[in-house]
Amino acid sequence: MLRDTVERWSASSSVRVDADAAERLEGLERLWTRYGAVMNLTSELGAEALERHVLDALQSAECAIAAGATLGGRWLDVGSGGGFPGLVVAALGCWSVTLVEPRERRHSFLTLAVSSLGLLGSVERRRWQAGSKAKGEAGSPSWAVMSARAVFPAAEWLSAASEEAGPETVVLVHAKDREGLGGRSGGSAVRTPFGIVVGYRGAELQRGAGASG
Numbered sequence: 001m002l003r004d005t006v007e008r009w010s011a012s013s014s015v016r017v018d019a020d021a022a023e024r025l026e027g028l029e030r031l032w033t034r035y036g037a038v039m040n041l042t043s044e045l046g047a048e049a050l051e052r053h054v055l056d057a058l059q060s061a062e063c064a065i066a067a068g069a070t071l072g073g074r075w076l077d078v079g080s081g082g083g084f085p086g087l088v089v090a091a092l093g094c095w096s097v098t099l100v101e102p103r104e105r106r107h108s109f110l111t112l113a114v115s116s117l118g119l120l121g122s123v124e125r126r127r128w129q130a131g132s133k134a135k136g137e138a139g140s141p142s143w144a145v146m147s148a149r150a151v152f153p154a155a156e157w158l159s160a161a162s163e164e165a166g167p168e169t170v171v172l173v174h175a176k177d178r179e180g181l182g183g184r185s186g187g188s189a190v191r192t193p194f195g196i197v198v199g200y201r202g203a204e205l206q207r208g209a210g211a212s213g
Helices: 004-010 019-035 047-065 086-092 104-117 155-162 202-206
Strands: 074-078 096-100 121-124 145-147 168-173 188-192 195-201
Touching: 004 019, 004 047, 019 047, 019 104, 047 086, 047 168, 047 188, 047 195, 047 202, 074 086, 086 096, 086 104, 155 168, 155 195, 155 202, 168 202, 195 202
Parallel strands: 074 096, 074 145, 096 121, 145 168
Antiparallel strands: 168 195, 188 195
């Protein structure tokens, strides 16, 4: 059962999944099971695949914390698809999540999940472009965390996200391994069922730190 897996993982992680968050994740599990195939949420969403997706999302949150992300801030999840990592992060309740998804069916599912489970966040149906959301007042960053799993090549995502990230924003990039990061080193890395997720601070990206020539 997904809840047992999540509880075992949480016991050894910096991310604590409390009873309320666990209940919200169970609600998401029911929605994914019911609508996964009908709404074409992802290529595979059986019990084992769902467990991998959820753990990957939890490890994304763990990576964000390790990289110094501000709790209680705003998390931007670009190309949310079936809700990974965005819906899982929203279920944790540590950040307010904005899920951006252009495809109609997946947008409808995300909206249903956020509304029916009372998740902390919102859903926007659009294609994301760097600079499409202004930074906060007095130059402060709008986003505590930015993620885009399986949407852009790593180097392209890091370049685009750096245009919108504030100095303290944590930008997460997913890759199979370090070689998939386009020659960039540094960052805070966490292993996931699909490879690694690495968190970079906006200030690091903007000065080009760690990029190879």
